[in-house]
Amino acid sequence: MEERAFITASYEQFLNQGKLMGSRCKKCGALFLPPRPICINCFGSEMEWAQMKGKGKLIAFTCIAVGPPFMIQEGYSREHPYCVGVVELEEGVRIDSRIEGVDTTKPEAIKIGTPLTVEFLHRGEGEKSATFLAFKPL
């Protein structure tokens, strides 16, 4: 489908294009997200790109009040925490993601198992631009 190396930069470039892409082992069919160059199931190294549908559910999360400087720059703080979590996709793989559209001041109300859909957060401009993976409740 795409002639790109199975490296982190390709994953990031796909995110920038609004695609969540994993890799599939041509030999045993194992699916990996983030994409890997070597299959850790059969140790084959023939991979192909596989696009995720972007649907899944929340399996773990946290609301962070003390974040690193790059999150503080985005406006998050002790009074305004952000949510990150682990999302299990319909395809069966998991990914670390920002979780948008939840009330981070009431974390006890956020439910594990919440169905989620993918969202791509474009931040910054020019050379400093980056796309962050996010999911939000359906």
Place this chain on the structure above:
Amino acid sequence: MQKRRKLGRGVAIIGAGMSKFGAFREKIQRDFFVEAFEEMVSSVDKGLDIKDIDALYLGNFSSDVFENQVHLGPIIADWIGLTPKPATRTEGACAASALAFREGVFAIASGFYDVVLVGGVEKMTSLSTERVTEALALATDMSYEGRVGFTFPGVFGATATAYMEKYGARPEHFMRVAIKNHRNARLNPKAQFNASILDIMNSRMERAKKKGEPVPTWKDEWDFLHDPQVNPVVAWPMRLYDCCPISDGASCMLLVAEEIAKDFTPNPIYVTGIGQGSGRPLHTKEALTYFEATRYAANEAYQMAGLKPEDIQIAEVHDCFTVAEICHIEDLGFFKPGEGYKAVEQGLTERTGPKPINTSGGLKCKGHPVGATGVAQLYEIWKQLRGEAQERQVPIKDLRIGAAHNLGGTGGTCTFNILERR
């Protein structure tokens, strides 16, 4: 099935020391190490000629970021007069000095050296909380976990939400770990927080009274821990009192070949099981409620020692966050999966209980100068096995077997080491 492993020759600990842990504005890494080293030298019952030390293995996570200083091995070796003997720095995030210990054991077991100094050091309080959070987060998988904003407390917060969902635990179960470890640290003069939560609560009330400010009306430690003013959320459900502090300190111990151990002390402590495993980040680990690297390390150590989890009489367990202690007492086989939080609730892991965990106060209260922690945990086991833990000595008759579990990163590096008195 993991292979059963053994050492080429036996290794014993014949001396140990640690600095006081805490926040010390004027001291740098070498100052802490000297403090630990001097205690270690004076702990060798029959005396030590420092010239007999063959090499140093030094655990350090990131003096690079914390102190703008790399290459600590030879710097520390020089400061204690070891040069030109070799000095090697090990890095395994918060398990850095457990790796130094392991390298020291291997170096002696191989027959290459007879007397090896192992230890660790970290000076963390020179940076702001935000910068320390950023520095520690470097030990997450920065391309994926760190990239979306996961911090260390965040990784363990996510572990906690998955654990609560699976087993029905509540945030109060995590708070119990903090209450227990504070109670233990109250008896440890080297601990950063040498006070129970009740002590802290009462001193805050007294301080308010003295200053003529409104005096808070906490009924008990639970009331205190539920007050978001004093115990705010850091990374839900981990609150301030679920998190280890930012600390400075050092630790060290002297390892020798078993056959010469009695030349140094009539009471050596023997290294009978060592284990280390590697784990994967959140998105790809086997399950979110346990640590595969800990299970692997524990299995390796148990097999080597010919022991089972129930044989371990006392343990230091990596409680960087309270939920970590609960997951790990399960992963080490002390309690079944999902039973760890109940064991804490029932008091089974109290200092006076059947399975004392973190008699030192743990990372939570003793402090967690990350590079120093692995060997500092072994220091506590050394003290307890020799009956030298003073006020916090566990009331177990014939205490012979103890162990220490150390974790680095988000579970990327886990070690488990078993010590025995014969």
